[in-house]
Amino acid sequence: MNSDQVDLLEYAGADGHIPLLQTPRPGLLNEEAVLRRAASGAARPGPAGPATVVVLESNYRLTGAVLFCLSRQKGLVIELLSRDPASPYRFSRYVRAYHYLPKEKTDAEFVAFARQVVETTGAEVFFPIDVAGMRFAIAHRAALAAFVRVLPLPESAAYEIATDKSKLGAFMQQRGIPAPDTILNVRRNLAAQLENFQFPVLLKPVDGIGGGGIELFEDRTAVLRAVEKLPADSSYIIQNCIEGYDIDCNVLYDNGKLVAYSIQKGLLPAASKYAPTEAIEFVRNEAVLEVVQQVMGALRWHGVAHLDLRYDARARQMKVIEINTRFWLTVVGSAVRANMNFPVLACRVALGQRLAPSSFALGRYIPFTNFIRYKLLGRGPGKTYFSLRDTTVRGWLGDPLPKLYHLLTSHSS
Structure with missing residues (x-):
């Protein structure tokens, strides 16, 4: 550090x-x-x-x-x-x-x-x-x-800690918040730092989004070679690859107090290894909420965030992977299936309204384009059932012109 x-x-x-x-x-x-x-x-x-x-x-x-x-x-x-x-x-x-x-x-x-x-x-x-x-x-x-x-x-310092994977890793290590073992400075005595590090490991760009740029390494020699080839102005961390499953938590805090949340878990395989899942299910999990409260309370958070967590099957513990300090694409799913409309709730906090505690609803959500693709191609005995109620079809039908314009201009460019 x-x-x-x-x-x-x-x-x-x-x-x-x-x-x-x-x-x-x-x-x-x-x-x-x-x-x-x-x-x-x-x-x-x-x-x-x-x-x-x-x-x-x-x-x-x-x-x-x-x-x-x-x-x-x-x-x-x-x-x-x-x-x-x-x-x-x-x-x-x-x-x-x-x-x-x-x-x-x-x-x-x-x-x-x-x-x-x-x-x-x-x-x-x-x-x-x-x-x-x-x-x-x-x-x-x-x-x-x-x-x-x-x-x-939140305050600027808290926001920058939560946004930067390296700073967040240091923050959680210093406070004993459950998280993957992390090497924060990959350019300082990396060979020595890897001596007792558990493999396989993930090499991650500090500013990566949606799983982009993450690489898996099974041994020490391979990761040392990869770090040597990194651009001089790049910033990366190394974390041990946790055996278990991913689970996420969406939150809204009002000056350190949790006022709304939903918990979601992937239902379908992602398009690529570290990309977001193709569909989600809203679930209850007190262990997730407990560790989320630890890190967001320590940051004295104010506003929305989407936390990526992973259950460590060996340690039998939920661990915080990273925090997305912005609105997230599946915010639509929270609104249409979990009855937690985070953009509207954030507006209400901004307007000084007190939000009464309420529980999110359980259910499944799949983006409409994924729904169509899965209906056509996702065949097999273990196929998950989705209905139109689980999609954003109303958004597609209700506001078609931006989608049509984007489709035409993106193809012509």
């Missing part, structure tokens, strides 16, 4: 159509008042009424998932803030208006543009989707909070 990691460890720190509450629009505040309000949480909610959300566009699939979830809340109005002049979501029926600012504009100009959109539309919540958007909102939280409520997000 290097000195930078040690410093970071000690940071300071639904488809039920529940009516959203509209709060008084914040006026201009001095910086001290803005920071105090942002740190303490939202003010008391005002009278009931519709709410308007400014969504900061992400990639095609993730944006579509979040817009679908938000569209399920009656009375919620979506304004899309984009840096993409050819965004397919210009044509979305879920979006009232599309607001574009070129990518070459500075962060300060983007904040000013967001303010103009908020003042023009009367929006109450600024809604980032992905890591880049959330980092932007955290970095400019004080400026944004002067004119709009920001989706719940």
Whole structure:
């Protein structure tokens, strides 16, 4: 563990159509008042009424998932803030208006543009989707909070620990939180570090997404050779490959307090070895929740996250693999099958509403395209049964133009 990691460890720190509450629009505040309000949480909610959300566009699939979830809340109005002049979501029926600012504009100009959109539309919540958007909102939280409520997000140091696999590994090791054995610095005396390390091992890029870039090695010599060939500016960790099964947990925290969660497990084999599963099932598992509470409590989390865990069959223990510090693609599954609409619930936290404890529903979820492919090709005596209720068919039929535009332009490019 290097000195930078040690410093970071000690940071300071639904488809039920529940009516959203509209709060008084914040006026201009001095910086001290803005920071105090942002740190303490939202003010008391005002009278009931519709709410308007400014969504900061992400990639095609993730944006579509979040817009679908938000569209399920009656009375919620979506304004899309984009840096993409050819965004397919210009044509979305879920979006009232599309607001574009070129990518070459500075962060300060983007904040000013967001303010103009908020003042023009009367929006109450600024809604980032992905890591880049959330980092932007955290970095400019004080400026944004002067004119709009920001989706719940943790302190910067906590966010960076959770986002970086190396920093998270150091954080969990220091606190004794169950996790795979991890080599944080693969370029320092790696041969010695591997002496008593359990094989097989996984070589993982710190910034990898969806299992991309992960390699399995059965022996010490092979992994040493692979590390020697890594680009000088790359960042990797090594973890022992745990015998067991994957299980994930989706969460929403309000200033360190868990207010909503769902637990899901893969049902079908993934398209590639370390890619996400093709379908999921929502399950109960107290052991998962226990270790999730340990790590997120230690981080004093505020906002959403998706945690990848694995059951260690040898140790008979749940272990945290990594944390996705953004919305996740299967957030749609939580909304349509588990009755936990995390984007809507996060808006309610941003608006200062208290969420009553509720349990997620059990059920299966499969993306509509996977459903069609599985119906046509997934044959055999052990075939899992899925119905249209387990899919996002309503999303496909309800908002077809962005999908058609994306299909046509992606094929022509």
